[in-house]
Amino acid sequence: MKNYNVIISGCLIITGIAVIMTLFMASSCGSAGNRKNQDVMGIEKRVFGELPDGRKVHIFRMENSSGMVVEITNYGGIVTSLMVPDRNGEVSDVVLGFDSLDGYLGEHPYFGALVGRYANRIAGARFELEGREYLLAANNGNNHLHGGERGLDRRLWDFEILTGDDGVPRLLLSYLSPDGEEGYPGNVALRVTFGLNDYNELRITFNAETDKPTPLNLAHHGYFNLTGGREPVTGHELLINASLFTEVNDELIPTGRLQPVEGAMDFRVMKPVGRDLSEVPGGYDHNYVLDGPAGELKTAAVLSDPASGRKMEVLTTQPGVQLYTGNFLDGSITGKGGIVYEQYWGLCLETQHFPDSPNQPAFPDVILNPGEMYHHMAVYRFSAE
Numbered sequence: 001m002k003n004y005n006v007i008i009s010g011c012l013i014i015t016g017i018a019v020i021m022t023l024f025m026a027s028s029c030g031s032a033g034n035r036k037n038q039d040v041m042g043i044e045k046r047v048f049g050e051l052p053d054g055r056k057v058h059i060f061r062m063e064n065s066s067g068m069v070v071e072i073t074n075y076g077g078i079v080t081s082l083m084v085p086d087r088n089g090e091v092s093d094v095v096l097g098f099d100s101l102d103g104y105l106g107e108h109p110y111f112g113a114l115v116g117r118y119a120n121r122i123a124g125a126r127f128e129l130e131g132r133e134y135l136l137a138a139n140n141g142n143n144h145l146h147g148g149e150r151g152l153d154r155r156l157w158d159f160e161i162l163t164g165d166d167g168v169p170r171l172l173l174s175y176l177s178p179d180g181e182e183g184y185p186g187n188v189a190l191r192v193t194f195g196l197n198d199y200n201e202l203r204i205t206f207n208a209e210t211d212k213p214t215p216l217n218l219a220h221h222g223y224f225n226l227t228g229g230r231e232p233v234t235g236h237e238l239l240i241n242a243s244l245f246t247e248v249n250d251e252l253i254p255t256g257r258l259q260p261v262e263g264a265m266d267f268r269v270m271k272p273v274g275r276d277l278s279e280v281p282g283g284y285d286h287n288y289v290l291d292g293p294a295g296e297l298k299t300a301a302v303l304s305d306p307a308s309g310r311k312m313e314v315l316t317t318q319p320g321v322q323l324y325t326g327n328f329l330d331g332s333i334t335g336k337g338g339i340v341y342e343q344y345w346g347l348c349l350e351t352q353h354f355p356d357s358p359n360q361p362a363f364p365d366v367i368l369n370p371g372e373m374y375h376h377m378a379v380y381r382f383s384a385e
Helices: 016-027 101-105
Strands: 004-008 012-013 041-049 056-063 067-073 078-085 091-093 113-115 126-129 130-137 158-163 169-177 189-194 199-210 218-222 236-241 242-248 252-262 285-290 298-304 310-316 319-322 348-352 374-384
Touching: 041 101, 056 158, 056 169, 056 189, 067 189, 078 374, 218 348, 236 319, 285 298, 298 319, 298 348, 310 348
Parallel strands: none
Antiparallel strands: 004 012, 041 056, 056 067, 067 078, 078 091, 113 218, 126 130, 158 169, 169 189, 189 199, 199 374, 236 298, 242 252, 242 285, 285 319, 298 310, 310 374, 319 348
């Protein structure tokens, strides 16, 4: 019998692992029924639906003084809606997704979700660590993608509503990923915090601890469309602060070589997303190596829609950002408001470590060890001009 969790008063804890137990109890206990947490001003909570096993799924609504609204569900940590004003003050939803929980329970391309344990691809669905081979689900051809068949995007997270010293209410989602889940080693206690401030910033902070060495790479997988979903993103303008990108093979697996961003791959100066798209086989689905030191919060990218005036700045402490232009959207998904999501209808900017890093010793280290804290911050800052 695996000794990785015990249920006590509705709180998951890890027996025999003091550090993980303390972390998870602090982040999870009381999350389902603490009236004080539920009454914090600035965050509204309601039932979003039920899972097939009867567990209730909740959705949380935050609004700031500028009229920006974000809604997040504790199923997969999905940002289901992000209402942002344009230059005329008209508010529209700038993320792709569904109107109800049922859409997220079905097959979809990770709309708005937290992905991991390892975001992006791992070649051959395997890696070696401390002389042992670990086999993962091959859920993307021959390779492993976004944590496997049932990654973090398919889990029901515990929740707690907090207020920081700055007075900004925050939603804390926590999940205990047990040793062996989706093939990964170690019990990993995960905490992800969402906050919306009056600077029109959605701040997402990722923290985790483990009791065994394990690779970890968490990301937010939002599909953005600053037109409010009215037009494809090819007319958006984009800047990425990166002079290099990780070269990939025809399976989108890194070759291990870093290439300069020349020609179609170059976004160091703002340009339309669609200008050079035809020169990139399959469309953009590449990891950019951000300029500047990793670990410091810096601007990774700027995305703007000339028609509405909406602008989004993406800041991160991670060394990379994945640009994905919705190449695999094909009109088979009908999303919010009955909008059909055609190719290039959404754009992802996933702040992350590099793909396949567990198999690429020259890439930045992604192994989290006992006694260490995984920390990653992503900021999505909105304005209109």
